[in-house]
Amino acid sequence: MASSIKGQACIAGIFEHPTRRADGISTAQLHADVALGALADAGLSLSDVDGYFCGADAPGLGGFSMAEYLGLTGLRYMDTTETGGSSYLLHVSHAARAIMTGQCNVALITMADRPLAAGAGPVLAGVDMSQVPEREFASPVPVPPVFGYAMVARRHMHEFGTTAEQLAWVKVAASHHAQHNPHAKLREVLSLEDVMASPVVAAPLRRADCCVVTDGGGALVLTRPEIARSLKRPIVKIAGAGEAMKHSSGGHVDPLHSAGVFSAAKAFEEAGVTARDIRYASLYDSFTITVIMQLEDIGFCEKGQGGRFAADGNLIAGQGRLPVNTDGGGLCSNHPGNKGGMTKMLEAVRQCRGEAHPAVQVPNHDLVLAHGTGGLMSSQHMAGTVILEAA
Incomplete structure (x- = not known):
């Protein structure tokens, strides 16, 4: 089995939510909007997705909740890695490796949040910084x-x-x-x-x-190379x-x-x-x-x-x-x-x-x-x- 992901997976679809302030749109709906947009860009549908990737911005129980909300019934693989702003680059890497090893064929990655509409300011969704181990020694310091x-x-x-x-x-x-x-x-x-x-x-x-600081989000769809070649979209390996x-x-x-x-x-x-x-x-x-x-x-x-x-x-x-x-x-x-x-x-x-x-x-x-x-x-x-x- 190949150990390198080079050429083993392709990005077939992308979508960026046009909003920068999501008044009246829930976080789950933002995730759904970008998911459907990226799948449409690829020429695929939710029924094609068998791998799902998201971070702590996904509401509720994260990947579980969003999979049900989206109606992803054919999932074989899920990854909810959370590393702040770099999460989604790690998701691309992890999705490519999951595709390479046969754990999924079509991977959907979503990101969405609404700190402006929620009045939350510059915080990371789903991340409680008050609980990091060193906080008890530094809590008086902003x-x-x-x-x-x-x-x-x-x-x-x-x-x-x-x-x-x-x-x-x-x-x-x-x-x-x-x-x-x-x-x-x-x-x-x-x-x-x-x-x-x-x-x-x-x-x-x-x-x-x-x-x-904005609301909004985006999504990516990764596939096996042979699927990407069948979709009549520019191939990005x-x-x-x-x-x-x-x-x-x-x-x-x-x-x-x-x-x-x-x-x-x-x-x-x-x-x-x-x-x-x-x-x-x-x-x-x-x-x-x-x-x-x-x-x-x-x-x-x-x-x-x-x-x-x-x-x-x-x-x-x-x-x-x-x-x-x-x-x-x-x-x-x-x-x-x-x-x-x-x-x-x-x-x-x-x-x-x-x-x-x-x-x-x-x-x-x-x-x-x-x-x-x-x-x-x-x-x-x-x-x-x-x-x-x-x-």
Whole structure:
């Protein structure tokens, strides 16, 4: 039996919910909407699905409840892995391996949540952070995510001379892309001066350095290659995938490297390619520093050079060396349920299919990469990397 998933599974269908605020729509209905949308995109139906994947955003008993709600009667495989925003990249990897080993033929992955409509704010659905083991020692100290990412950014600046202007270029690039996305929450094109004029939230991060909070969701359908070939849709093969964990090591924290160092290396090894072969990347952008760290850790540039790499429009499609997040990303378009891994996969598939907006579609899209970080880059997090190949 093959040990590598390279070419053993294909993404046959995708769908992104158009809403950014889901008043009057339940979480279960959001999951159903995106599931039906992705299956319709693939030319399949619920009766074809025999593998189901979801995270803690799925309501009730998670996978059990959603399987019944959707009417998935032919399931042979279920995976409810939860690693925050990176969950859905891990689901792609796990689904491909389940298909490769014959445990399912058609895998459905759904993600949906409604923190805005529910008034929940920047929290992760189904995740009770008050119960993490170290919380009893740190409960008097507020720890919103921006604090941890500000620490990473400040340390990066101290060690490598990264500037606030270099961080700002990540947001500028996102805004240039978002203007072409009719569903993006923020569509205004920003200049470097606009971003620098944004108020400081947690130094050195400004409000414009932070992702949006939205409702919505998305779904993916993976199939066996022979099924994908029968569906008359552009074939997108899973070329390689990797996952890796990094935590605070009992207080011995290294804020200058993420788990992406290891997940990306695994994905590249499995795909038999390098970062130099990638012409488009969907990179997790919870904050602008997140993108700069991933540029380095995945291997698009040397450690410490991420700020310089991102500067002067180098992440903008049509003018930069590496277009990143051509849908506007989490910084401008969509960050449903405060977990952006699903949207990273969706835009990577659009690019690999050649179906991104014409203004941002990269001409050479045979190999694209999606990467997610779930948790806090400053402490505990799980990274997932997926490399896609157009047939």
